[in-house]
Amino acid sequence: xxxxxxxxxxxxxxxxxxxxxxxxxxxxxxxxxxxxxxxxxxxxxxxxxxxxxxxxxxxxxxxxxxxxxxxxxxxxxxxxxxxxxxxxxxxxxxxxxxxxxxxxxxxxxxxxxxxxxxxxxxxxxxxxxxxxxxxxxxxxxxxxxxxxxxxxxxxxxxxxxxxxxxxxxxxxxxxxxxxxxxxxxxxxxxxxxxxxxxxxxxxxxxxxxxxxxxxxxxxxxxxxxxxxxxxxxxxxxxxxxxxxxxxxxxxxxxxxxxxxxxxxxxxxxxxxxxxxxxxxxxxxxxxxxxxxxxxxxxxxxxxxxxxxxxx
Ligand SMILES: NC(=O)c1ccc[n+]([C@@H]2O[C@H](COP(=O)([O-])OP(=O)(O)OC[C@H]3O[C@@H](n4cnc5c(N)ncnc54)[C@H](OP(=O)(O)O)[C@@H]3O)[C@@H](O)[C@H]2O)c1
Numbered sequence: 001x002x003x004x005x006x007x008x009x010x011x012x013x014x015x016x017x018x019x020x021x022x023x024x025x026x027x028x029x030x031x032x033x034x035x036x037x038x039x040x041x042x043x044x045x046x047x048x049x050x051x052x053x054x055x056x057x058x059x060x061x062x063x064x065x066x067x068x069x070x071x072x073x074x075x076x077x078x079x080x081x082x083x084x085x086x087x088x089x090x091x092x093x094x095x096x097x098x099x100x101x102x103x104x105x106x107x108x109x110x111x112x113x114x115x116x117x118x119x120x121x122x123x124x125x126x127x128x129x130x131x132x133x134x135x136x137x138x139x140x141x142x143x144x145x146x147x148x149x150x151x152x153x154x155x156x157x158x159x160x161x162x163x164x165x166x167x168x169x170x171x172x173x174x175x176x177x178x179x180x181x182x183x184x185x186x187x188x189x190x191x192x193x194x195x196x197x198x199x200x201x202x203x204x205x206x207x208x209x210x211x212x213x214x215x216x217x218x219x220x221x222x223x224x225x226x227x228x229x230x231x232x233x234x235x236x237x238x239x240x241x242x243x244x245x246x247x248x249x250x251x252x253x254x255x256x257x258x259x260x261x262x263x264x265x266x267x268x269x270x271x272x273x274x275x276x277x278x279x280x281x282x283x284x285x286x287x288x289x290x291x292x293x294x295x296x297x298x299x300x301x302x303x304x305x306x307x308x309x310x311x
Contacts, residue, residue: 001025006103007291010063012052015292023065026099026107033084033110034076035092038122040102040288041069042307043130043159047295049096058096065100066291067309069093071116071125072106081110089116091270093129095261102291104311114266117273124280127159127306132269132278134238134259135163138214139171142255143234147172149211152203152228156192157183159306160216160238163269165190166278176207183304190279204228215239226250281305 002025009017028034046066048054071091077084084090092113094101101108116125138160139145151168155161156177168175169191177192184195196203202224207213209230215222218239225235231251235242241256272278285308286294294307 004104005288006065007067007288008063008065008100008102009050012050012055014051015047015295017050018066018292018295020289020291023103025105026103028076028078028081028107030078031080031110032078032107033074033081033090033113034078035070035072035090035106035108035113036075037070037072037101037104037106037311039071039126039285039311040067040309041126041128041130042067042291042294042298042309043069044298045096045130046102047299050295054096060097065103067100067102068096068098069126069128069130070101070106070108071120071122072311075105078110084110084113089122089125090114091116091125091129091266092263093133093259093261093266096258102288102309112261112263114263114270117270119274120280123285123308123310124282127280127282127308128163128269128273129261129266130259131159131306132163133262133265134160135167135214136265136269137257137259137262138236138238139164139167139212142257143212143214143236145171145173145212148174150174150176150207150209151212151214152176152178152207152210152225153192153214153216154178154198154203154221154225155216156187156195157304158216159303161214162187162190162281162305163278164214164216165192167272170272170277173211176203176210178203180302186281186304190281209233212236215242226252282308284308285310 247254
């Protein structure tokens with residue numbers, strides 16, 4: 001049987017439970033691509049799954065390969081996997097309910113893959129799908145952000161936040177972003193009109209009557225965010241699910257959601273990247289075998305942009 005290297009867990013725990021080991025190479029089915037993975041994106045959900053923090057809502061069997069963002073080269077194309085040929089360079093978010101991709105090869109549904117942006121190397125391309133799709137779906141599919149509106153984006157320097165700032169700016173919205181002081185230059189350079197140094201300044205003192213809030217933090221940050229929205233405004237959250245009752249009590253609308261794979265939106269993101277509207281920040285890259293170091297860095301909660309794993 002053909003084998004490959006992958007990073008798996010056999011039990012939940014700290015970064016030490018990650019095992020770089022030999023596993024069977026996946027076989028592609030009809031409608032699937034076999035991709036030679038060149039790089040994986042690291043997202044907070046990777047270490048939350050590893051630590052067992054997602055077990056209440058995500059049933060996954062052990063042993064388990066982590067990671068759901070990849071960029072790589074198509075090695076084999078199943079029948080019905082239309083639109084792709086051997087040698088194509090692709091990127092994808094594969095969905096947390098599907099097998100992980102911290103591995104040398106991955107079999108994935110051709111319907112969720114898109115051609116990699118031509119201006120990006122694999123490390124930068126692998127950093128896009130989950131975080132980029134989350135930002136797109138939050139601002140456009142859920143909050144319906146429009147040109148001329150004002151949006152408050154929490155954690156504007158983070159993986160999701162740095163895409164959200166640039167997408168909102170591209171749409172023609174006014175952007176207020178929060179972050180620590182050392183990230184102010186970065187957040188303004190990618191398009192924020194105003195910056196809130198959240199450890200030292202209350203965002204409520206800067207953001208008032210905004211059309212939308214993108215909550216990427218949850219907890220107290222979300223609680224305090226209701227009051228900065230204008231009547232009828234929209235709070236979209238990726239950290240828990242605000243209820244309709246809470247939203248109604250504040251005279252606004254709200255939605256919490258889980259990002260979905262979407263090839264059409266990936267093609268739109270790729271076009272914006274290749275046209276220079278969206279830049280991808282990768283602050284560090286590690287070899288796949290050192291996924292534990294990448295997780296430890298992500299768990300600090302203070303990564304600028306993204307972390308990549310090189311396969
Ligand atoms: N529901 C979904 O579908 C979905 C999808 C993607 C992500 N998520 C979740 O959304 C969260 C953000 O994801 P991510 O990938 O963007 O994470 P990330 O890249 O790890 O976020 C890091 C950033 O968060 C900032 N930050 C930390 N605490 C903050 C606070 N109190 N206020 C403002 N900024 C703060 C840091 O800024 P400074 O260093 O400047 O302080 C840092 O730049 C995670 O909990 C993740 O699991 C959910």
